[in-house]
Amino acid sequence: MNPNIPQTDRKRIVIVGAGFGGLKLARYLSRRKEFQVVLLNRQNYHEFQPLYYQVATAGLEANSILFPLRAVFGDCKNVHIRVTNVTGVRPADKAVDTELGPVTYDYLVMATGADTNFFNQQNIIEKALPMKSVAEAIALRNRMLQNFEDALSVETLDEREGLMDVVVVGGGPTGVELCGTLAEMRKTVLPSDYPELDFKMMDIFLIESGGELLGPMSVQSQQHSLDYLQKLGVNVRLNTRVKDFDGRVVTMNDGTTLRTNNLIWAAGVKANPLAGLPPEVLGRGGRILVNRYNQVQGFTDIFAIGDVALMAEEKWPNGHPQIAQPAIQQGRHLAKNMIRWAKNEPPVEFTYRDLGTMATIGRGLAVVDLPFLKFQGFFAWITWLFVHLMSIVGVKNRLAIFLNWMFNYLTYNNSLRLIIRQKMPKGNMAAMQEKLSDQMEVSKT
Numbered sequence: 001m002n003p004n005i006p007q008t009d010r011k012r013i014v015i016v017g018a019g020f021g022g023l024k025l026a027r028y029l030s031r032r033k034e035f036q037v038v039l040l041n042r043q044n045y046h047e048f049q050p051l052y053y054q055v056a057t058a059g060l061e062a063n064s065i066l067f068p069l070r071a072v073f074g075d076c077k078n079v080h081i082r083v084t085n086v087t088g089v090r091p092a093d094k095a096v097d098t099e100l101g102p103v104t105y106d107y108l109v110m111a112t113g114a115d116t117n118f119f120n121q122q123n124i125i126e127k128a129l130p131m132k133s134v135a136e137a138i139a140l141r142n143r144m145l146q147n148f149e150d151a152l153s154v155e156t157l158d159e160r161e162g163l164m165d166v167v168v169v170g171g172g173p174t175g176v177e178l179c180g181t182l183a184e185m186r187k188t189v190l191p192s193d194y195p196e197l198d199f200k201m202m203d204i205f206l207i208e209s210g211g212e213l214l215g216p217m218s219v220q221s222q223q224h225s226l227d228y229l230q231k232l233g234v235n236v237r238l239n240t241r242v243k244d245f246d247g248r249v250v251t252m253n254d255g256t257t258l259r260t261n262n263l264i265w266a267a268g269v270k271a272n273p274l275a276g277l278p279p280e281v282l283g284r285g286g287r288i289l290v291n292r293y294n295q296v297q298g299f300t301d302i303f304a305i306g307d308v309a310l311m312a313e314e315k316w317p318n319g320h321p322q323i324a325q326p327a328i329q330q331g332r333h334l335a336k337n338m339i340r341w342a343k344n345e346p347p348v349e350f351t352y353r354d355l356g357t358m359a360t361i362g363r364g365l366a367v368v369d370l371p372f373l374k375f376q377g378f379f380a381w382i383t384w385l386f387v388h389l390m391s392i393v394g395v396k397n398r399l400a401i402f403l404n405w406m407f408n409y410l411t412y413n414n415s416l417r418l419i420i421r422q423k424m425p426k427g428n429m430a431a432m433q434e435k436l437s438d439q440m441e442v443s444k445t
Contacts, residue, residue: 011036013108014040017308021330028335032339050391059408084100086112108302116270128265143262148197170266172214203235209239209267211238214359281298303334356370358383
């Protein structure tokens, strides 16, 4: 196969990844005549990651947080999109290798983001439920809903508890928001869907290895989030680390155990650098060491932005937080520097502007830390809704999400609790399962 990208006299900028940073960079450069932009992405859409947990808990349909890349760049003649896996980079040849074939570049920008970090715990890799993609969020939704269906038919109390109880690992925004939503579903939605089940026996645990929830946020936000979750009936265990999971029992580092079939892993992320980079450019968590212009250490034509980049500033000596805002700001800033380089003007150093952090715990409950103000409760929840709604790509998606949120708020209900699975074709099932397993391994790498 061949990527079939036309050769021109424009400088070719190859962007790997269409997350927040890659998409911002590509959109900024899409109408610049100086460049040919080649956007390589595993999927043909952009994913709005902060709302994965709402897909996983049936609050939103997946297409509400996805936006087709070709709809973004449909009339941009200098942007070429290829949906493929990038397998590595060859700096000496100024080329990246993809499943479609090699793609040469004048400038390469890695915006490959981060994936779930299981900290090399093999049992947890095999048996826990991650949530770092829309596909994983849908799989989690299917699993949870099927559990409740199965709980109706099991014979023993132990089996029923194993299906209904949930353990979430990681006290960051994803873990906190997921637990809050599950607790509200346990109270309002699930009892009406499954009147034969006693949801008073459904336990939700949040396990955090640190001494507080929402580590990067203020002390008052950490305390309020803990109070909110405990009032919702979530069992929060701080200073506790999950040591093992065999599919039925979670074992902690203090020797205690929890009975559940459902271990949801939201405990950390690791960067996704491209293969082929020299090992000395990789820092903590697999992040790529870059200077204040986002240039990879030792290179002038290779860049990294967002979660995969490790840029040290005076205020951020260990790198910026792996959230959307640094990626968006770096994408925009790098685009401006690309234009400066094209005009033979000196680049400008990047400085991260911290716009604040927020998390929602449940209906009418959120915590917001802004640089100049910190507040919690209902107004914080309204602020969270507004900020996330305005960050979504596409007017149609914003309208769909707004209507979903309004309907859910007014009715304590939603109509998205559907178990949707891929239908397997007839044939050699063993061979097909092996092929599917191989594809999943490739996507993880």
